[in-house]
Amino acid sequence: MGSIFGTDGVRGKANADLTPELALALGRALVTVLREEGAKRPSILIGRDPRWSGEMLESALIAGITSAGGDAVSVGVLPTPAVAHLTANSAAAAGAMISASHNPVGDNGIKFFGPGGHKLTDAEEDRLEQLIARDGGDRPLSTAIGRRLRDHAAVARYVEYLASIADVDLTGLRIVVDGANGAASNVGPQVYRQLGADVVTIHCKPDGANINDGCGSTYPDVIAAAVVAHNADAGISHDGDADRLIAATHEGSEVDGDVILAILARDAKHRGVLKQDAVATTVMTNLGFKRAMSELHIDVVETKVGDRYVLEAMLEQDLNLGGEQSGHLIDLDHATTGDGILSAIRLLSVVRSTGASLRELSTVMSRLPQVLVNVKGVDKSRLADTDAIWKVVRAEEERLGDGGRVLLRPSGTEALVRVMAEAETHDDAQLAVDRIADAVRDHLTV
The missing domain is CATH 3.30.310.50 (Alpha-D-phosphohexomutase, C-terminal domain)
Structure with missing residues (x-):
């Protein structure tokens, strides 16, 4: 790849590495490529997390998109997987998410999704970089310039979708939700409550500056302590853009992505819905996970670090379940990218269907130090x-x-x-x- 895109889109210090000028150039390049591929007036869905710099970068990205003759459809503050889902289930030619995920407030990033809701490939990102380096793209005039539109119903559609695919009634289950003061702060609790759970929220009051600040999935001790303090059955912790899930048992023990994936894999295997009897993980996956999968006669496909590489392996080998230790979990039966809220629904479904506590389920694997x-x-x-x-x-x-x-x-x-x-x-x-x-x-x- 070139120098603009990294392993998860464009990422860096907002207004230093990731500048409004770069965001504008990316928007123009994206629309130019889409127009070259036959889209006369492509529409691009744009979501963001609540950090301050998101508004600045969104404005610049919209300027680039409209400058090149595309329509920019703003869906507001939503999780990354929501933007992917909405892109895949609409007439949009592409989607864009402005977020630095679990990184501090001073960082930000831009990642793009194709019309199917999947992240761009390395080759597609290279094409954008080459266009930016060459001339930046088209500059139509008059009414050929694009417009900025707003989709005020996007949040409701995403919540409705998640609730519709859940096959569980969480009534009587008390959970604590750490929203990382990020994109899940509103949507996550809505979904869990709609499914019947008794929800206690922490760090679900974003002010633009407090995202990931001592909270969220990169601070598992926080959710672990909160579960005990609120006498809850389980804890759910997301990151800034809500594509991750880290959980906690009622005793205050961390349940990371490896353990969650092991629980979901065993359940899928028992129900006969685990494709190829295999899961995809990265080289960071704990050796204890691999030993557990071997005992369950589940194959492990190993990839480079990054959920995009997990997804590529899943698509290549026709798998439907994969993930990372960090809590990126991909369920291709219901999503095109990691979705922390969907993962939580799936995990809580196993808790409810088996009658076992999350602590009991987590014994599926023994972690090596x-x-x-x-x-x-x-x-x-x-x-x-x-x-x-x-x-x-x-x-x-x-x-x-x-x-x-x-x-x-x-x-x-x-x-x-x-x-x-x-x-x-x-x-x-x-x-x-x-x-x-x-x-x-x-x-x-x-």
Whole structure:
């Protein structure tokens, strides 16, 4: 790929890396490509999370879209999967979501969806980059210029859709919902209450500045403590754009994406609806997950980190379930991308249908101790060619043997290198991470 798009669209510091000028250029390029493909006046759905910079970038993106002769349809603050769903189930030629997901308020991002509701491929993103580098795209005149439209019913349609596909009555189930002061703050509680749940909300009052601020799926201790404090049956925690789900048991134990995927996979296998008897996961998936799937006779298809790569593998191999440890879970029977609210509905459905508590269900797998360190202040571009670091990695792999593993990779969205290790004991995993992280600092510090 080129230099604009990363592993999850365009991402960076708002007004520095991701500027209004870039947003405008992306809008013009997208419409130009769609017009070249035969769309005379393409319409683009645009959603955003509530962070302040979203309004600025939305205005710029709309200017680019209309400048190139497309209509921009604003759906307001909605989860990323809602934009994907609405794009796939409308006459829109494409969709755009303005969000930096779980990142701090100062960051933002733009990701695009094709007419089927799937994220753009690497090749499609390359085409946009080439057009921006060349001339930016079309500039029609007079009434050929596009218009800005608003869809005030989008939220209601998305809530209605999620409620319609749920096969569960959550009456009597008390849950705590952490909305990360993000895009799920309104929609999530609406859906859960419509299904009958007794909902306690925390961090569901976005003000534009408090998104992901000490809350949401990247702070699992918060939802865990809240479940205990409110004497709830389970906790549901989303990130800023609501494409993730991290849960918590009534005892206050974290249930991450690996465990949730294992629960859903076992249930789907038992019901005979797990395609190919396989699931797709990434290299970050805990080794305990793979052992559990082996015992259940479920194959594991492993991909690079990023839900887009999980989705690609699912489409290529005709799978209907996949996900990441971070809580991106994809149910292709009902969605085209990770949907945290849909995932929560599916998880709570298993709780209700089995009569088991989330704590009991989570015993489907035993997690190996895992240590993850983000090494900042280094030049991640030099990682692949620095043999001294990989020598340390190989030594740790040999030391851990079949009882563990290590993973070293540059972040796709941030200026850092991630070092992860799993082992039979926490101390062994920590030792491996410390040695590798020291090597990264020694050789890549800028």
